[in-house]
Amino acid sequence: MSGELAELLFQGAALLVPRRFADAVAGCGAVVQPWLMADDDAQISWRSTVSDAELVELTESHGGSPLPGWWDRLREHSLGWVTARSPAGQLVGFVNVAWDGGDHAFLIDTKTRPSHQHRGLGTAVVARAVQESRAAGCEWLFVDFGPDLTPFYIESCGFEPTPAGLVRLKERS
Numbered sequence: 001m002s003g004e005l006a007e008l009l010f011q012g013a014a015l016l017v018p019r020r021f022a023d024a025v026a027g028c029g030a031v032v033q034p035w036l037m038a039d040d041d042a043q044i045s046w047r048s049t050v051s052d053a054e055l056v057e058l059t060e061s062h063g064g065s066p067l068p069g070w071w072d073r074l075r076e077h078s079l080g081w082v083t084a085r086s087p088a089g090q091l092v093g094f095v096n097v098a099w100d101g102g103d104h105a106f107l108i109d110t111k112t113r114p115s116h117q118h119r120g121l122g123t124a125v126v127a128r129a130v131q132e133s134r135a136a137g138c139e140w141l142f143v144d145f146g147p148d149l150t151p152f153y154i155e156s157c158g159f160e161p162t163p164a165g166l167v168r169l170k171e172r173s
């Protein structure tokens, strides 16, 4: 292990965090707390406030086509969501966890700002969603994605491939 990293046992999971952040992480509460990981510029939180306008801007930053008002409509159906913020407070990463109110949770809308991609941030945000879904009592966490994202979800985030089915209910407009 590098001299500037410390291994920390936190809620049953072993994490690597920069040594200078270890005290802050050890003192965190149970529900909304900073989560520090490979990209040590970013602070990762569960169910922290995030606005519809921030998510529209983040989605536009990676070339997506957001519908304003989307997050305000979806939030009430969410088990929770993970945000990653830069030290200046800019939203740089996000994922939402929808659920069925019971055992099944569904990962949707994983996003990393292009300026922060390929630093492990998306993997860390998804890892936090996995941990919080487990803590909420869910048994399964699903995600679906195009074949191009196999290296991210299967190889980096650790999802197991499984057969799945899909029906398009609306034609593309």
Ligand SMILES: CC(C)(COP(=O)(O)OP(=O)(O)OC[C@H]1O[C@@H](n2cnc3c(N)ncnc32)[C@H](O)[C@@H]1OP(=O)(O)O)[C@@H](O)C(=O)NCCC(=O)NCCS
Binding pocket: 062, 109, 110, 111, 112, 113, 116, 117, 118, 119, 120, 121, 122, 123, 124, 144, 145, 146, 148, 149, 150, 151, 152, 153, 156
């Ligand atoms: C997919 C996404 C969230 C990944 O974010 P990230 O912070 O760059 O992810 P990580 O740094 O944790 O990536 C870890 C590894 O996953 C793989 N990976 C990351 N992004 C990938 C992509 N877009 N396509 C394929 N593999 C990818 C790579 O192997 C990467 O390792 P590397 O950096 O050494 O190449 C980001 O590319 C993104 O926001 N894309 C646009 C929105 C999107 O497509 N979301 C997914 C919806 S299902």
